[in-house]
Amino acid sequence: MAQVTGNEGYRALGDRMIAARGLPASAFKAECQIEDGPSARYRPLVVRDGQYEGSYFQDHAPLEECSEVVGHAVRAMYYFCGAMDCAANGRYDDALGRLWANLVGRRMYITGGIGSAGANEGFTADYDLPNRHAYAETCAAIGLVMWASRMARRFQSVEAVGVLLRALYNAVLSGASQDARGYFYANPLESQGEHARRPWFECACCPPNIARMVLSVERYLAWEDDAGLVLAAPVAGRYEVGGHVVNVESDYPWGNDFTLATETQGTIAVRVADPFGGQGTLSWDGGEARSEDGWLVAHALGGGVVRGRLGHVPEFVRSHPLVPENAGRLAAVDGPIVYCAEAVASEPSPNAFRVRASAKPKRSSGGLRVEGTDLSYAASLYSGSAELVGTPRSLDLIPYSTWSNRGPSVMRVWLAEA
Helix, strand or coil: CHHHHCCCHHHHHHHHHHHHCCCCCCHHHHHHCCCCCCCHHHHHHHEECCEECHHHHCCCCCHHHCCCCCCEHHHHHHHHHHHHHHCHHHCCHHHHHHHHHHHHHHCECCCCCECCECCCCECCCCCCCCCCCCCCCHHHHHHHHHHHHHHHHHHCCHHHHHHHHHHHHHHHHHHECCCCCCECCCCCCEEECCCCCECCCCCCCHHHHHHHHHHCCHHHHEEEECCEEEECCCCCEEEEECCEEEEEEECCCCCCEEEEEECCCCCEEEEEECCCCCCCEEEECCEEEECECCEEEEEEECCCEEEEECCCCCEEECCCCCCHHHCCEEEEEECCEEEEEEECCCCCCHHHEEECCCCCCEEECCEEEEEEEEEEEECCCCCCCEEECCCCEEEEEEEHHHCCCCCCCEEECCEEEC
C-alpha cells in the first residue's frame, strides 16, 4: 500500500507489526486463551505443558534474536518479506541473513520446497527432510520465491537467484497439473502411487496463488538497481523496468543460449545471473564478458543484440550426509530443473533402478536420459543378493514439476546409487 499510494504511514504500520512480534504481551497468546475464540483451534500447536510457545506463529522471539526458521512455513515467508519491505535502515538484515542460511543450508528440499511437516504445515529440525511424506506446501514455495527475490535484490545475491529459480520451476509449478485442472497442496519427492492432484481444496489457497505467481512472474525475474538492469533468468519476454526495455529470446530453462535486445536510448548495464554453472558468456558488438561470481555483466551496452550462454549442464548431485533419507542416493538436475523417475502401470519401478555417479545425464526430448543404469531387485522379500534384470539399460527422467500427469504413478527424485 505504501508503494501504490505513496503514503509511508502504511510502511510504518507494517514496521510496528513486525517489531511487536515475539514480545511478552503477545496478541496471539491473548487470542488463543479466549474460550471458543477464533484461534482456539491452534492451542495444540502453541501450548506446551500449559505454557504458550509461539513458534508456530513466528511469535516465540523478536525477529532480531532469531536464527532458525520455525513454525508455519507460509507465514514465515510472508513475515520475512514484510520485514524486508517495512523495516527502516535494514534493521533486520543480520537476522534475515541468519534465517536464510539456516533455511537454504539445512531445511530446504532440492526442489525448493520448504516446510517438511504436515502437522504444523511447517518446519521441524535441521536436515529433517523426508521424501515420501514431505509436506512442502505449494504456497510455501511461492512465499520462498517472493523472499528470495527480495534477498537477491537487497544483497545482489546470486545464491538467492538460484533458490528463487529452483523453487519456481519445481516446487511451485508441480502444484498444478499441465492442464491446470488438478492441484497439489503438498509436494512430496517420492510416491508409491498414493499421491494424486485434486480438482480443488476446502482451503483453496494454492490454486489461486499459483495463478498469481505465473501471471506476475516478470516481477521476480527483472529489476533495476544502481548498477543497471538485472535479469534473474533469461526467460523469453519483453521486460519494461525503470524506463528500460529489453527483449529476450530463449528457450530457457530447457537450453542455455539466449539473446537480449535493448530498446533503450543511450547506454545501460545489464547483469544476467548464472547461478548453476558459473561458466557462462555474453558477447556483443565491441565487447565480451564471462561469468564472474555467478553474474554475466554487459557494461555500457547500447542498442543492438547481445548473445549469451549460461554455464549449467545436466549432472547428478548428492545431498548432505546428515539427511538420512538420501544416503546412497543421487538426484539429477539441469540448471534450475530437478528431474525425477516416474513409472505408471507396468513400467519398471524407479525403486529398482541403480544409477552411477559417473554417468552423464543427456538432454532428450522432454527430459533427461541416463545410459547404463542397472535394474535389480531382491529375489524374495528379503535376500542376501540382488538379481540383475537383463543388461544395463537407459533410464528416462522427467522434470519433477510434470509428474503425476499420466495417472497414478510411482515416482522418486532421489535414486539409488549403483
